[in-house]
Amino acid sequence: MKSILRRSLLAIVSVFAITGSATAAEGHWKERALPKLQPSRAATALSYKDQPVDTAAAENREPLVVLEDYGIACASFYARRDGFNLPYGRAFAGAEARPRLRLGLARKLQQVNESLKGQGLEVLVLDGYRPVALQAQLFQFFKERAAREYPRAGDAMLKSLAGRYCSSAEQFQKNNPRTWPTHATGAAVDLTLRTIVTKEPLFMGGIFDDDSELSHTTYFEKPAKLSGLSRQTARENRRILYWAMFSAGFENYPYEWWHYDCGNQMWLMNRKNRLRQQGETVSAEKAYYGLPDNI
Numbered sequence: 589m590k591s592i593l594r595r596s597l598l599a600i601v602s603v604f605a606i607t608g609s610a611t612a613a614e615g616h617w618k619e620r621a622l623p624k625l626q627p628s629r630a631a632t633a634l635s636y637k638d639q640p641v642d643t644a645a646a647e648n649r650e651p652l653v654v655l656e657d658y659g660i661a662c663a664s665f666y667a668r669r670d671g672f673n674l675p676y677g678r679a680f681a682g683a684e685a686r687p688r689l690r691l692g693l694a695r696k697l698q699q700v701n702e703s704l705k706g707q708g709l710e711v712l713v714l715d716g717y718r719p720v721a722l723q724a725q726l727f728q729f730f731k732e733r734a735a736r737e738y739p740r741a742g743d744a745m746l747k748s749l750a751g752r753y754c755s756s757a758e759q760f761q762k763n764n765p766r767t768w769p770t771h772a773t774g775a776a777v778d779l780t781l782r783t784i785v786t787k788e789p790l791f792m793g794g795i796f797d798d799d800s801e802l803s804h805t806t807y808f809e810k811p812a813k814l815s816g817l818s819r820q821t822a823r824e825n826r827r828i829l830y831w832a833m834f835s836a837g838f839e840n841y842p843y844e845w846w847h848y849d850c851g852n853q854m855w856l857m858n859r860k861n862r863l864r865q866q867g868e869t870v871s872a873e874k875a876y877y878g879l880p881d882n883i
Contacts, residue, residue, distance in 0.1 A: 614703050614704075614706060614707070614831075614832075615706065615707065617827055617828045617830075617831040617832065618824035618825070618827050618828050619824075619827075620827055620831060621809060621827070622805065622806050622809050622826070622827060622830055623862060623865065623866060624806070624862075624865045624866070625805050625806050625840065625842040625862065625865070626806070626842060626865060627752070627804050627842045627843045628842075628861065629748075631842075631857055631858070631861045632748075632751050632752050632843065633751050633752065633753065633754055633755040633756075633770065633841070633843070633854070634747070634748070634751035634755065634756060635751075635857065636755075636770065636853045636854045636856070636857035636858075637765065637766045637767065637768065637853060638766065639853040639854075639856045639857050639874075639875055640765075640874045640875065641765045641852075641853060641874060641875045641876070641877075641878045642874040642875070642876050643765075643878045645874075645876035645877075647690070647692055647851055647876045647877055648876060648877055648878050649881070650690045650691040650692050650877075651690075651691055651880070651881075651882075652688040652689065652690060652691075652717050652774045652880050652882070653688060653689065653690075653691050653694050654686045654687075654688055655686075655687050655688065655689055655694055655697065655713055655716060656686055658694045658695070658697070658698055659698065659701070660694065660697050660698070660701070660711065660713055661710055661711065661712045661713065661782065661787075662686065662687045662712070662713045662714075663712055663713070663714060664683060664684060664685050664686065664687055664714070664715065665683075665714040665715050665778070665796060665797075666679065666680045666683035666684075666715060666718075666722065666726075667679055667680070667683040667684065667685045674795060675733075675795075675797060675798070675799075676729070676797075680722055680725055680726075681721075681722075681725075682719045682721050682722040682725075683722055684715075684716070684717065684718075684719075687713050687714075687715060687716035687717070688716050688717045688774065689713075689716040689717060689774055689775070689777055690773075690774045690775050690851075690877060690880070692850070692851070693716075693774070693775055693777065693850055693851075696836045696837060696838065696850060697711055697713070697777070697836075699836045700832045700833060700835075700836045703832050703835060703836070704781070704828070704832055705784070707828070708783055708784050708785060709781050709782070709783060709784065709790070709828065710781070710782060710783075710784050711779050711780070711781060711782075711829075711832075712779060712780050712781065712782045712789055713777060713778070713779045714778045714779055714780065714796055714846065715771065715777070715778040716771070716774065716776070716777050716778075717771060717772070717773075717774040717880070718769065718771030718772060718776075719772070720757045720760050720769060720772050721757075723754075723755065723756075723757040723769040723771060723772060724757040724758070724760075726754050727750055727751075727754045727755070727756050727757060727758070729754075730749075730750035730753055730754045730799060731746045731747065731749075731750040733750075733799065734746045734749035734750050752799070752843050753797070753799040753803070753843060753844065755769045755770050755771070755854075756769065757769045757772075762879065765853065765878060768853065768878065768879060770849060770852055770853065770854040772879060773852040773853075773877045773878060773879060773880070774877065774880050775849055775850055775851045775852035775855065775877035776847065776848070776849045776852060776854060777838075777847075777848055777849075778796065778844075778846045778847055778848075779829075779846060779848070780792060780796070780829065780846055781825060781828060781829050790825040790828075791818065791821055791822055791825060792822055792825055792826060792829075792845060792846075793807070793808055793818070793819060793821075793822025793823070793825075793826070794807075794822075794845070796846050803843065803844050803845060803846075804842060804843055804844075804845070805826060805830065805840055805841075805842050805843075805844070805845045806842065807845075808820075808822050808823035808826060809823065826845050829845070830845075833848045836850075837850050838850045838855070839854075839855045839858040839859045839862065840858065841854065841858055842858070842861075850877075851875060851876045851877040852875050852877040852878075853875045855875065856873060856874070856875045859873075860873075
């Protein structure tokens with residue numbers, strides 16, 4: 589009997605030790621430097637579409653679900669009508685007022701929130717599944733911005749510049765994986781962090797959808813960019829977001845601190861690139877989220 593009790597107590601102590609270690613690790617996310625995650629012209633929002641997709645995978649049959657129904661805070665950025673969604677300043681036709689994602693991603697975001705709870709934080713989703721028509725509008729917006737900045741650039745160059753911050757819906761074909769915008773899979777999410785009590789978003793050092801170097805996930809990892817406490821705070825907050833999402837299986841798009849994928853082509857491309865930059869072996873894989881059945 590004593591040996592049984594001793595083993596039970598040891599098991600309980602072990603559980604608490606493991607939980608305590610995990611909590612401690614989560615609390616130190618802001619002190620944990622980000623991986624290299626160097627943005628690359630060879631790995632942009634235009635170059636993931638050659639990644640293979642297993643459309644027969646069980647995950648691909650998962651439905652799109654409303655994130656708020658799973659306790660995930662949302663503020664649909666492209667549906668805002670108050671003008672406070674720069675650089676657009678307007679609502680887009682077709683934008684989802686209640687963001688949706690694949691069921692598996694909704695559950696992963698619940699897991700992320702659980703890991704953030706001890707720090708008084710939660711995720712705030714700005715966009716999830718995005719209709720192809722809306723994606724086409726956004727890509728055109730960034731092409732036009734690039735044209736104003738580079739008036740002598742040809743169409744190919746403008747597409748390349750826009751494609752660093754927005755995937756293309758041009759030549760979309762439902763049965764051709766090489767034409768699928770990443771948000772159309774329901775497995776891409778744009779998000780930030782906010783406090784649970786005040787509901788105020790954390791300072792990330794730049795605005796959502798800013799097409800500049802400031803948006804690169806590791807921008808504040810460079811010592812030269814860290815003058816001032818506000819920039820140090822931005823670095824800490826980006827780290828917390830990154831490690832919380834990474835721990836749940838998401839991959840970040842290095843051009844955008846807010847963009848994460850799981851299971852789709854963009855996820856696979858970014859995963860491979862991260863592993864290569866870390867000198868790790870990349871095994872042959874396929875993405876497992878294609879387009880939702882009801883698109």
